[in-house]
Amino acid sequence: MxxxxxxxxxxxxxxxxxxxxxxxxxxxxxxxxxxxxxxxxxxxxxxxxxxxxxxxxxxxxxxxxxxxxxxxxxxxxxxxxxxxxxxxxxxxxxxxxxxxxxxxxxxxxxxxxxxxxxxxxxxxxxxxxxxxxxxxxxxxxxxxxxxxxxxxxxxxxxxxxxxxxxxxxxKNIHPHILSRGGYEKLRATVMEERRKKVIEEAKGIINIITKYEKKVREGPHVYY
Incomplete structure (x- = not known):
């Protein structure tokens, strides 16, 4: 069964x-x-x-x-x-x-x-x-x-x-296509993408600065 x-x-x-x-x-x-x-x-x-x-x-x-x-x-x-x-x-x-x-x-x-x-x-x-x-x-x-x-x-x-x-x-080679949220939703999406991009770029700059400061703290290396 x-x-x-x-x-x-x-x-x-x-x-x-x-x-x-x-x-x-x-x-x-x-x-x-x-x-x-x-x-x-x-x-x-x-x-x-x-x-x-x-x-x-x-x-x-x-x-x-x-x-x-x-x-x-x-x-x-x-x-x-x-x-x-x-x-x-x-x-x-x-x-x-x-x-x-x-x-x-x-x-x-x-x-x-x-x-x-x-x-x-x-x-x-x-x-x-x-x-x-x-x-x-x-x-x-x-x-x-x-x-x-x-x-x-x-x-x-x-x-x-x-x-x-x-x-x-x-004849319309650029059709108008938007979701039901319209321009407001599109604008919010674009702004969010820009915000994420700025954050990522800022993180990259912070990493570069951190590495540079670390090298400065370690001082110059002298080899004999």
Missing amino acids: DKPSSSSPKKKKTRGVTALLRFIAKLPDGEKYQIDFDPDTFQPIGQYAAKFKSYLSFIARSKVSINEKQWKKISDKLKDVIWDDITCKFTCPTDKEFRKHWFVYMGERLKQFKTLLSNVYIFGKGDKHGNTTPFEKYKFIKEEDWDLFVQTRQKEDFQEKRLKGKTHAS
Whole structure:
């Protein structure tokens, strides 16, 4: 008889939206994740900076229909609902410029999401899991909304627009690639690399000085 395995099956590591929602769900009622923001750029700083941006992207995709043609035309009521959701979970400044900055950001994320849906599920063969429709992965997309989205993407005017965009993109020999942390994360990484380099150079100089001082203390060697 085969012996039962002593090791328990490994749990599948969650990523993306699932991990993000679990992170949000851990927040006790009435509490918020504390975040500092750069007063000039409005960029989040600290431990939850990346999570803040990820959550804004998720809210933009899940609260606004993929068939909304222009982000700036969504109703003020929906904007208030979205902002209330965000400020209930993260500490945010209350000024209008801050809110405007992050609504522009969410609009860009929704636009990118719609492009991804088109490239993967309409003009591609589905995602890496074999799904040819986005329903399983993105629970907030309704079937009737998806059908309408596909129809608009297959129209001649959109096809012409898409072809023009691909032509412009093919001429870009220096593509813009950044992680979700953006320029702030890149700057922090560069500064950390510079700090380590300075420390290493300083250690080298100290070693040279130490060796020189040792020789001086030993005095000149006279050979007969």
